[in-house]
Amino acid sequence: xxxxxxxxxxxxxxxxxxxxxxxxxxxxxxxxxxxxxxxxxxxxxxxxxxxxxxxxxxxxxxxxxxxxxxxxxxxxxxxxxxxxxxxxxxxxxxxxxxxxxxxxxxxxxxxxxxxxxxxxxxxxxxxxxxxxxxxxxxxxxxxxxxxxxxxxxxxxxxxxxxxxxxxxxxxxxxxxxxxxxxxxxxxxxxxxxxxxxxxxxxxxxxxxxxxxxxxxxxxxxxxxxxxxxxxxxxxxxxxxxxxxxxxxxxxxxxxxxxxxxxxxxxxxxxxxxxxxxxxxxxxxxxxxxxxxxxxxxxxxxxxxxxxxxxxxxxxxxxxxxxxxxxxxxxxxxxxxxxxxxxxxxxxxxxxxxxxxxxxxxxxxxxxxxxxxxxxxxxxxxxxxxxxxxxxxxxxxxxxxxxxxxxxxxxxxxxxxxxxxxxxxxxxxxxxxxxxxxxxxxxxxxxxxxxxxxxxxxxxxxxxxxxxxxxxxxxxxxxxxxxxxxxxxxxxxxxxxxxxxxxxxxxxxxxxxxxxxxxxxxxxxxxxxxxxxxxxxxxxxxxxxxxxxxxxxxxxxxxxxxxxxxxxxxxxxxxxxxxxxxxxxxxxxxx
Numbered sequence: 001x002x003x004x005x006x007x008x009x010x011x012x013x014x015x016x017x018x019x020x021x022x023x024x025x026x027x028x029x030x031x032x033x034x035x036x037x038x039x040x041x042x043x044x045x046x047x048x049x050x051x052x053x054x055x056x057x058x059x060x061x062x063x064x065x066x067x068x069x070x071x072x073x074x075x076x077x078x079x080x081x082x083x084x085x086x087x088x089x090x091x092x093x094x095x096x097x098x099x100x101x102x103x104x105x106x107x108x109x110x111x112x113x114x115x116x117x118x119x120x121x122x123x124x125x126x127x128x129x130x131x132x133x134x135x136x137x138x139x140x141x142x143x144x145x146x147x148x149x150x151x152x153x154x155x156x157x158x159x160x161x162x163x164x165x166x167x168x169x170x171x172x173x174x175x176x177x178x179x180x181x182x183x184x185x186x187x188x189x190x191x192x193x194x195x196x197x198x199x200x201x202x203x204x205x206x207x208x209x210x211x212x213x214x215x216x217x218x219x220x221x222x223x224x225x226x227x228x229x230x231x232x233x234x235x236x237x238x239x240x241x242x243x244x245x246x247x248x249x250x251x252x253x254x255x256x257x258x259x260x261x262x263x264x265x266x267x268x269x270x271x272x273x274x275x276x277x278x279x280x281x282x283x284x285x286x287x288x289x290x291x292x293x294x295x296x297x298x299x300x301x302x303x304x305x306x307x308x309x310x311x312x313x314x315x316x317x318x319x320x321x322x323x324x325x326x327x328x329x330x331x332x333x334x335x336x337x338x339x340x341x342x343x344x345x346x347x348x349x350x351x352x353x354x355x356x357x358x359x360x361x362x363x364x365x366x367x368x369x370x371x372x373x374x375x376x377x378x379x380x381x382x383x384x385x386x387x388x389x390x391x392x393x394x395x396x397x398x399x400x401x402x403x404x405x406x407x408x409x410x411x412x413x414x415x416x417x418x419x420x421x422x423x424x425x426x427x428x429x430x431x432x433x434x435x436x437x438x439x440x441x442x443x444x445x446x447x448x449x450x451x452x453x454x455x456x457x458x459x460x461x462x463x464x465x466x467x468x469x470x471x472x473x474x475x476x477x478x479x480x481x482x483x484x485x486x487x488x489x490x491x492x493x494x495x496x497x498x499x500x501x502x503x504x505x506x507x508x509x510x511x512x513x514x515x516x517x518x519x520x521x522x523x524x525x526x527x528x529x530x531x532x533x534x535x536x537x538x539x540x541x542x543x544x545x546x547x548x549x550x551x552x553x554x555x556x557x558x559x560x561x562x563x564x565x566x567x568x569x570x571x572x573x574x575x576x577x578x579x580x581x582x583x584x585x586x587x588x589x590x
Contacts, residue, residue: 001301002293002301002302002303003300003301003302003303004302004303004305005302005303005304005305006305007291007305007306007307008032008033008034008304008305008306008307009031009032009033009268009306009307009308010026010031010032010033010034010306010307010308010309010310011033011034011035011036011291011292011304011306011308011309011310012033012034012035012036012310012312013035013036013277013292013309013310013311013312013313013317013321014035014036014037014101014311014312014313014314014317015035015036015037015099015100015101015255015256015260015271015312016096016100016101016102016103016104016255016312016313016314017101017102017103017255017259017312017564017567017568017571018312018550018551018567018568018570018571019035019101019255019310019312019313019550020100020103020255020256020258020259020260020263020312021255021259021568021571021572021575022310022312022548022550022571022574022575022578023035023259023260023263023269024229024259024260024262024263025572025575025576025578025579026263026266026575026578026579027262027263027264027265027266027269028266029266029579029583030266030267030268031266031268031583032268033263033266033268033269033270034269034270034272034304034306035263035269035270035271035272036272036275036276036277036292036294036304037097037098037099037101037271037272037273037274037275038097038274038275038276038277039065039096039097039098039099039273039274040097040098040099040273040274041098041099041273042065042098042099042100042104042246042256043099043256043257044246044247044248044250044256044257047246048245048246048247048248049248050248053241053245053246053247053248054239054241054245056241056404056405056406056407057406059105059241059244059245060243060244060245060402060404060406060407061406061407063090063094063244065096065097065098065104065105065244065245065246066090066094066095066096066097066105066244067094067095067096067097067314068097069087069088069089069090070459071276071458071459071460072276072317072458072459072460073086073087073088073458073464074086074087074316074320074464074465074466074467075087075453075455075456075464075465075466075467076466076467076468076469076512077466077467077468078468078469078470078509078510079447079468079470080333080447080468083455084453084456084466084467084468086456086464087512089513090515091511091512091513091514091515091516092346092512092514092515092516092517092518092520093314093315093316093518093520094244094515094518095313095314095315095316095317095518096314098273099256099260099271099273100246100254100255100256100260101255101313101314102314102518103253103254103255103256103564104246104254104255104256105243105244105245105246106219106242106243106252106254106369106564107242107243107369107370107401107562108218108219108220108242108252108253108368108369108370109216109217109218109219109369109370109561109562109564110156110157110160110162110164110217110218110219110253110370110562110564110565110568111217111561111562111564111565111566112146112150112153112181112182112184112565112566112569113146113559113561113565113566114146114180114181114182114379114380114381114559115145115146115182116380116381117380117441117559117561118141118142118144118145118146118149119141119142119145120139120140120141120391120392120443120556120557121133121139121140121141122141123141123381124139124381124385124391127381127385128385128386132385132386132391133391134472134473134474136445136446136447136472137391137443137444137445137472137474138336138342138343138443138444138445138446138532138556138557139391139443139444139556139557140343140444140525140527140532140533140556140557141527141528141556142526142527142555142556143526143527143528143533143536143537144526144537144570144573146182148573149566149569149570149573150182150183150184150185151185152568152569152570152572152573152576153184153565153566153569154184154185154186155569155572156565156568156569156571156572157188157189157217157565158189158227158228159227159228159229159253159258159568160219160227160233160253160258160568161189161190161219161221161225161227161233161253162188162189162190162217162218162219162253163188163189163190163191163192163193163215163217163218163219163220163221163222163223164177164188164190164191164192164215164216164217164218165177165178165187165188165191165192165214165215166181166184166186166187166188167179167180167181167214168181168182168183168184169183169184169185169186169187170183170184170185171183174187176214177214178212178214178374178376179212179376180212180376180377180379180380180382181376188217189225189227190221190222190223190225191222191223192215192222193215193218193220193222193236193238193368193371194222194238195215195373196362196363196366196367196371196400197360197361197362197363198362198398198399198400198434199215199371199372199373199398199399199400201356201398201434201493202373202397202398202436202489202493203373204493205489205492205493206373206375206396206489206492208492209488209489209492211375211377211489212375212376212377213373213374213375214373214374214375214376215372215373215374216370216371216372216373216374216397216399217370217565218368218369218370218371219252219253219370219564220236220242220251220252220368220369220370220371221233221234221235221236221251221252221253222235222236223235227258229258229262231257231258231261231262232250233250233251233253234249234250234251235249235251236249236251236252236368237249237251238366238367238368238371239366239368240364240365240366240367240368240400240401240402240403240404241402241404242368242369242370242401242402243369243401243402252368252369272294272296274296274297275294275295275296275297276294276295276460277292277293277294277313277321278293278294278295278301278321278324278460278462279292279293279321279324279325279462280292280309280311280321280322280325280327280547281293281303281305281325282325282326282327282544286326286327286543286544287543287544287545288544288545288546289306289308289309289327289544289546289547290305290306291303291304291305291306291309292304292306292309295460307546307586308546308547308548308578308582308586309546309547309548310547310548310549310550310578311547311548311549311550311551312550312551312571313551314520314551315520315521315522315523315551315552315553316450316465316467316520316523318523318524318549318551318553319340319341319450319465319523319524319553320462320465322340322523322524322534322549323340323341323450323451323452323465324452324462324463327340327541327543327544327547328340328524328534328541328542328543330451330452331449331450331451333446333447333449333468336446337531339524339525339530339531339532339533339534340450340523340524340534341449341450341451341523342444342449342522342523342525342532342534343444343449343521343522343523343525343555343556343557344444344448344449344450344467344469344520344521344522344523345442345443345444345448345520345521345522345555345557345558346442346469346510346516346517346519346520346521346558347439347440347441347442347516347517347519347558347560348394348438348439348440348441348442348471348475348478348479348482349437349438349439349440349479349516349517350437350438350440350479350480350482350483350486351396351435351436351437351438351483351486352435352436352483352486352487352489352490353410353412353413353433353434353435353436353490354433354434354435354436354490354491354493354494355412355429355432355433355494356432356433356434356493356494357432358432360432361431361432362400362431362432362433362434363400363403363431364400364402364403364408364410364430364431365403366400366403367399367400367401367402367403368400368401369401369402370399370401371399371400371401372397372398372399372400372401373397373398373399374395374396374397375395375396375397376393376395377396378393378394378395378396378438378481378482378485379393379394379395379441379560379561380393380559380560381393388477388478388481389477390474390475390477390478390481391443391474392440392441392442392443392474392475392478392557392559392560393440393441393478393560394438394439394440394441394478394482394560395438395439395560395561396436396437396438396482396485396486396489397436397437397438397439398434398435398436398437399437403430408430409426410426410429410430410433410435411425411426411429411433412425412429412433434493436486436487436489436490436493437486438479438482438483438485438486438560439517439560439561439562440475440478440479440482440560441475441478441557441558441559441560442475442557442558443472443474443475443557443558444522444556444557444558445472447468447470448468448469448470448472449467449468449523450465450466450467450468450523451465451466451468452464452465452466453465453466469510470509470510471508471509471510476508517562519552519558519562519563520552521552521553521555521557521558521563522552522553522555522556522557522558523553524549524553524554525553525554525555525556526539526554526556527556530542533556534549535548535549535554536588536589536590537590538573538574538577538578538581538582538589538590539554539570539573539574539577540574540577540582540588540589540590542588545586545587545588545589546586548574548578550567550570550571550574551567552566552567554570577589
């Protein structure tokens with residue numbers, strides 16, 4: 001039987017970006033707040049101090065800051081007629097663990113999503129009519145417009161010291177930035193990072209082809225910066241150890257030093273580590289959360305009563321808790337009804353690899369997680385869907401991100417894949433290979449969803465979360481078309497036809513076995529209609545009003561850009577609603 005603790009005002013599940021932002025915003029209220037983190041304590045010092053911070057075996061291979069799959073994992077299948085099996089190695093998702101969550105090991109790309117990406121359904125129908133949308137595509141609008149969210153995008157960028165170049169300030173086009181971006185009120189808080197050589201090659205080639213390159217906005221700070229909360233960020237060292245690593249210089253924005261120290265200013269705030277929340281508890285009517293049950297480091301089951309519960313875990317963690325706790329109607333793909341587990345989406349990928357001449361060096365050991373150039377000419381709705389034959393877009397880019405010798409083994413297609421020949425090919429290519437890649441949107445479909453697995457259970461005795469997902473024709477067309485654009489850019493860079501051999505990617509069935517991105521979305525989506533959404537516009541549960549759910553699990557579909565920007569903006573948006581509306585009059589906000 002679980003040990004029951006004295007009640008608190010607020011429980012926050014997860015210490016990543018969303019949990020950290022809400023905790024920081026609640027600090028001035030003086031409420032009793034308990035934050036749960038399933039992983040270990042960690043901080044810049046001593047955990048990310050050099051030289052051990054660059055331990056490639058520990059971080060990039062053994063993924064020290066990523067979920068322990070021996071304790072928690074999901075099962076996966078491509079379609080409903082298959083038997084799902086547990087995922088036992090990290091491939092397409094890297095849920096963060098330890099203090100800071102995924103916000104400690106992320107790469108740093110920080111986008112605002114476009115106006116169309118907030119209104120994908122109505123925006124598409126407005127241009128092309130309803131018939132362009134496939135019958136099995138569950139395309140939905142966000143309940144929040146870009147204009148409503150713009151101040152919160154701005155707030156998140158300033159807190160994180162995002163480095164970049166604006167392309168549209170208050171409707172005025174600005175040279176050097178993204179000409180397709182939605183209007184913004186302010187320039188980025190810090191200038192773009194120093195461009196690498198491959199970025200200059202990409203910029204020249206894409207401009208020659210009539211496209212519009214610009215530097216990727218990044219949370220890897222280009223210079224020393226003090227944010228509006230008075231917290232200092234250091235300048236990026238271009239050490240190439242961002243993705244899967246913590247930052248020794250506090251140059252990469254992370255909630256462990258930007259949010260949690262401010263939350264701790266509330267003397268009633270407590271962070272409990274090595275504490276895995278396994279269930280949200282409900283009253284006898286199932287209409288109110290009474291707190292959570294968690295398992296501590298000694299395996300003891302403990303109940304923490306609370307008046308307000310906020311979920312800020314990774315997508316899979318939030319969806320799993322909602323399903324296991326019986327909150328909201330589980331999604332049924334056969335009838336396309338229910339809301340928990342609905343609208344799962346991933347991201348497409350692909351590109352072209354190019355070999356530069358022996359006198360051109362890429363210096364892959366220098367870079368950062370988000371250092372790169374990008375074009376949005378084929379992203380969002382910046383081109384004709386009817387002519388292209390698919391809905392959704394993608395960004396095309398080149399980057400200087402990591403030359404980590406344990407993970408970066410560049411060779412050209414057709415060369416040996418093992419043995420002496422592979423070693424020679426890798427050594428010859430290490431300084432001279434680059435990749436033009438694309439990151440594509442994925443729409444939501446009735447046949448792509450989460451539910452609880454009927455066979456497998458995790459270390460806590462819960463049914464595992466099951467994911468059913470596969471590429472659909474719309475995304476297969478998008479990936480093939482954008483890979484061809486990447487090939488064209490690669491050939492423009494090298495000046496020869498054979499210069500941009502295609503990077504291997506399967507456009508057939510989705511393969512969960514290798515890393516692509518970790519940008520999973522959906523499962524607990526927000527919207528205006530309780531029949532197709534689990535949450536209202538403030539990320540508050542329709543069914544349990546004292547429960548808020550944050551993170552990319554609220555996105556109805558996925559875009560061709562990274563999710564952290566809107567995740568951070570929505571966390572500030574929801575925190576405002578909680579502090580300014582909900583706490584004054586607890587209950588449904590919509």
